[in-house]
Amino acid sequence: MTPHVVEPDPQAGAAVKAADRAHVFHSWSAQGLIDPLAVAGAEGSYFWDYDGNRYLDFSSGLVYTNIGYQHPRVVAAIQEQAAKLATFAPAFAVDVRSEAARLIAERTPGDLDKIFFTNGGAEAVENAVRMARLHTGRTKVLSAYRSYHGATSTAINLTGDPRRWASDSGTAGVVRFWAPFLYRSPFYATTEAEECARALQHLEDTIAFEGPATIAAIILETVPGTAGIMTPPPGYLTGVREICDRYGIVFILDEVMAGFGRTGKWFASEHFDVVPDLMTFAKGVNSGYVPLGGVAINAEIAATFDKRPFPGGLTYSGHPLACAAAVATIQVMADEKVVENAAHIGENVLGPGLRELAERHPSVGEVRGMGVFWALDLVKNRETREPLVPYNAAGEANAPMAAFGAALKKNGLWPFINMNRTHAVPACNVTEAEAKEGLAALDAALSVADTHTV
The missing domain is CATH 3.40.640.10 (Type I PLP-dependent aspartate aminotransferase-like (Major domain))
Incomplete structure (x- = not known):
């Protein structure tokens, strides 16, 4: 699929954001503390905002765009x-x-x-x-x-x-x-x-x-x-x-x-x-x-x-x-053999790639998963397995994971983060190249998580 050309339109994005903040009540959120990204479009494994930033979606929406966007x-x-x-x-x-x-x-x-x-x-x-x-x-x-x-x-x-x-x-x-x-x-x-x-x-x-x-x-x-x-x-x-x-x-x-x-x-x-x-x-x-x-x-x-x-x-x-x-x-x-592709990507790209990251990054305590359904359990200390942030952490206590997530977005990957875990859950029809792009973004961001280990 030819990548979509992202045309920045910050003014339109500002209008979308303003209308959202005026009228949309978001789930699982303190309404005054959130800053939703205004999305301009999506295609395949990617979506983009009105400022021209393009993200590889390693969250599949909420783990549901199994064949990507806009098939x-x-x-x-x-x-x-x-x-x-x-x-x-x-x-x-x-x-x-x-x-x-x-x-x-x-x-x-x-x-x-x-x-x-x-x-x-x-x-x-x-x-x-x-x-x-x-x-x-x-x-x-x-x-x-x-x-x-x-x-x-x-x-x-x-x-x-x-x-x-x-x-x-x-x-x-x-x-x-x-x-x-x-x-x-x-x-x-x-x-x-x-x-x-x-x-x-x-x-x-x-x-x-x-x-x-x-x-x-x-x-x-x-x-x-x-x-x-x-x-x-x-x-x-x-x-x-x-x-x-x-x-x-x-x-x-x-x-x-x-x-x-x-x-x-x-x-x-x-x-x-x-x-x-x-x-x-x-x-x-x-x-x-x-x-x-x-x-x-x-x-x-x-x-x-x-x-x-x-x-x-x-x-x-x-x-x-x-x-x-x-x-x-x-x-x-x-x-399109999407199920077979998910099995292949898990066995030959994501699984080996995530395990290789775990060998190099002390913040990765465990790699778990199959297919295009993976989690990295991030820890302060591999020996004690103490989570990188406390259970159900919020605010300052969650700062290490927040910094890690910000680093992923800066590197063009949209993550699925929950507590002390980041999940690698791209579309089931993700390509090998896209999966490797995601692994590279994770590699860079894990260096940020590593600074919080002991």
């Missing part, structure tokens, strides 16, 4: 659908909605062949949990610390990071447990095998003390995303599957971020040979071009609602424009 086939599909049938109520059978569901079901594991459409990932989690509770007649749901499942009522209470705290209403019906994470093991494990065994035992103990007959579901991100891209050790997810089967608990995998090629497979569950009962998805299903999410449902749970109405729905469930974008995105991913 012409998806843009054309949305335009064509708008001309044909721009919207229609969800109770009707609409060709593009049916085709999107078919294409998704064709790729989900096992018998997850029924698709309930939502507008995004949080609503997918809300409805998956509702299905599990109604199917089992139980109330409690187990979720992990170091997780994120969305910002709506149930989803935020299931979330295991600090974004939950302000909206925590006693987390009625939610019980949290520790999932495996060897680098910062809560189980004092020293090997993956120990971490797996102890994490499964901890889950078994939690279930025993909560009462197996009270638990409707266990929800896990297949590979946790925002919380740090902690790939589960071999055997863990199959162990959770076995525990769920033994106690009649619904197993929900959240693939909102990890799904649709991000890990080098259509769904991350394929890496671990596990099939959940319910799977949530969003983001990469249509590269975020029009909001869309959903729940993939197995035959047993779907049958619960054959004669019993499912008490849930959304005005825009399976919106034709969103479904048209999904159909086109999935076709593009298949035709």
Whole structure:
């Protein structure tokens, strides 16, 4: 793709910024302390501002532009659908909605062949949990610390990071447990095998003390995303599957971020040979071009609602424009071998490149990931593994990560930074040259992080 020629227009940018500050209320922010970048355009793996600065997007938006920005086939599909049938109520059978569901079901594991459409990932989690509770007649749901499942009522209470705290209403019906994470093991494990065994035992103990007959579901991100891209050790997810089967608990995998090629497979569950009962998805299903999410449902749970109405729905469930974008995105991913590219980039470019950076930069404690889904755990001290900034740091306490992020932007890379981690999560169709460009920018910025190590 020929790089877009960026024509500076600071006056237009100032007008966009002024209107934003006057009227737009931003998520997760203290409104008076933010300074949003005014974006003039985007194409492929890049976007640019009105001052002529061009950025390689190593955040994929919010880890959702899996085929990059402005893919012409998806843009054309949305335009064509708008001309044909721009919207229609969800109770009707609409060709593009049916085709999107078919294409998704064709790729989900096992018998997850029924698709309930939502507008995004949080609503997918809300409805998956509702299905599990109604199917089992139980109330409690187990979720992990170091997780994120969305910002709506149930989803935020299931979330295991600090974004939950302000909206925590006693987390009625939610019980949290520790999932495996060897680098910062809560189980004092020293090997993956120990971490797996102890994490499964901890889950078994939690279930025993909560009462197996009270638990409707266990929800896990297949590979946790925002919380740090902690790939589960071999055997863990199959162990959770076995525990769920033994106690009649619904197993929900959240693939909102990890799904649709991000890990080098259509769904991350394929890496671990596990099939959940319910799977949530969003983001990469249509590269975020029009909001869309959903729940993939197995035959047993779907049958619960054959004669019993499912008490849930959304005005825009399976919106034709969103479904048209999904159909086109999935076709593009298949035709252009986007999933295979993500696997190749992870195995041959990003993985080796990030590990090489870790050898040279004392601020890198650990490199984790697969496909185009990677995290660098930044530390003050490699021996003690003390994070570069404290957990949930803000203000002056977060200054080292803020300086690191500023250095990345100065070098033309837009990062995804959370707490003491920077994530390398470019588009799934990122080229080798673009990935190497990102590695070079990370290399330069890590020298700034290195100055804060001891």
